[in-house]
Amino acid sequence: MTSPPLDAARVAARVDPVTGSGYRIGFDIGGTKTLGIVLGPTGEIVARARIATLSGAEGLLDTIHEAARSLASASGLDVSNVDAIGIGIPGLVSARSGVIEHAVNLRIAKPVALARLVRERLGYAGDVRVENDVNVAARGIVEELGLHDRVVSLISVGTGLAAGLVVRGELWRGAAGIAGEIGHVPIDPHGPMCGCGQRGCIEQYASGSALARMWPVAAGQQPASSMFDAADAGNATAVAVRTKFSSALATAIQMIALSVDPDLIVLGGGVASVGEPLRLAAANALRERSRHSAFLRALRLEERLIVASKGSTTAAVGAATLGP
Ligand SMILES: [Zn+2]
Missing domain, CATH: 3.30.420.40 (ATPase, nucleotide binding domain)
Structure with a gap:
């Protein structure tokens, strides 16, 4: 089921500098597919985008960028207005620094400062978190149940x-x-x-x-x-x-x-x-x-x-x- 596009101007006008817009973006990066979602203020999924995952560090950034673009057009939201972006990835991740140490399935063998690179690529000034796939799944279960x-x-x-x-x-x-x-x-x-x-x-x-x-x-x-x-x-x-x-x-x-x-x-x-x-x-x-x-x-x-x-x-x- 797809949700109707949001009124972008209305959402932008509603963004409170203290409490934020209430919208968040989550990416579940898999070895072959990536799922991106926009989560609304009451925890509902207002948009989703499923695309192929490209391998390597540059491919991963392209994938996230492309998924973010799809989410923006499906939801009517400007990515810069979301409160937070989170990324779940199969690999060894330093959650504190947002760095992927390695991710064999994505053909990433050297450390990649993913949180910083995503901020730069999306022109996003807010909070970007990176976690391993098992941790985000555990977090998701707690949220859903x-x-x-x-x-x-x-x-x-x-x-x-x-x-x-x-x-x-x-x-x-x-x-x-x-x-x-x-x-x-x-x-x-x-x-x-x-x-x-x-x-x-x-x-x-x-x-x-x-x-x-x-x-x-x-x-x-x-x-x-x-x-x-x-x-x-x-x-x-x-x-x-x-x-x-x-x-x-x-x-x-x-x-x-x-x-x-x-x-x-x-x-x-x-x-x-x-x-x-x-x-x-x-x-x-x-x-x-x-x-x-x-x-x-x-x-x-x-x-x-x-x-x-x-x-x-x-x-x-x-x-x-x-x-x-
Ligand atoms: Zn072992």
Whole structure:
């Protein structure tokens, strides 16, 4: 559904130098597609633009510029009148400085001062924030579900595995920005080599790429849905893969639960597009462990688990709300 264009002159006239216009822009940069949205004063999406992501630092700036132009024409807003711009990106990001250290999927290998460059390219004097994709998705879930007074963790099961933490509306990044990078906790010293240089990391078992390795499928098929279907049908190999995957995921959930104790643990990322089978697999693995542990049973972790909805705007909404 597209919203009617805003009356640009009316919005400009309404921009209060102290309270601002109430409009924000969020970009969810993916490896192949970029989604931009304009969020209105009451949190409604008033415009959206979906375009192909160009690679490299210059390509990324062109992509953001193009998406901003589309948003301006779809909404009637002048970009310079928005209160804040937020960008979610898959890669290693310094949120404090707005610098991308590297983003393999976007073919960015050297640091890029994205916040500053976006300000220059868009001629925008306001606040530009940059965050990694898992953190903006976690922020977006809090926004969409209205969980600002809660402790929420998103465990993103995508190419790798990482958690985003939002504590009473604020992203918890830690001292060096690595809070939640639990995918690189080794759980098997004899396991497969991980890109991080260690062996048997959690994400070598509980991630989309681990599933693709353990359950190879034909091109165009999704390893996760194929594996869950085959396991449900009783295929012994699929059941073994599901057990390995679920056990590593349950360990990730326990790590987050026992260190942060969130009200809600949301399973998200690419693998979560299978929906309920993912939650069931994790809940069953936790329940199995609980059979022998009164301690674990008392925590009722499986009752705090949900699967992220397939809503494609969550990360962009999270990005739009990063700023003050
Ligand atoms: Zn690792």
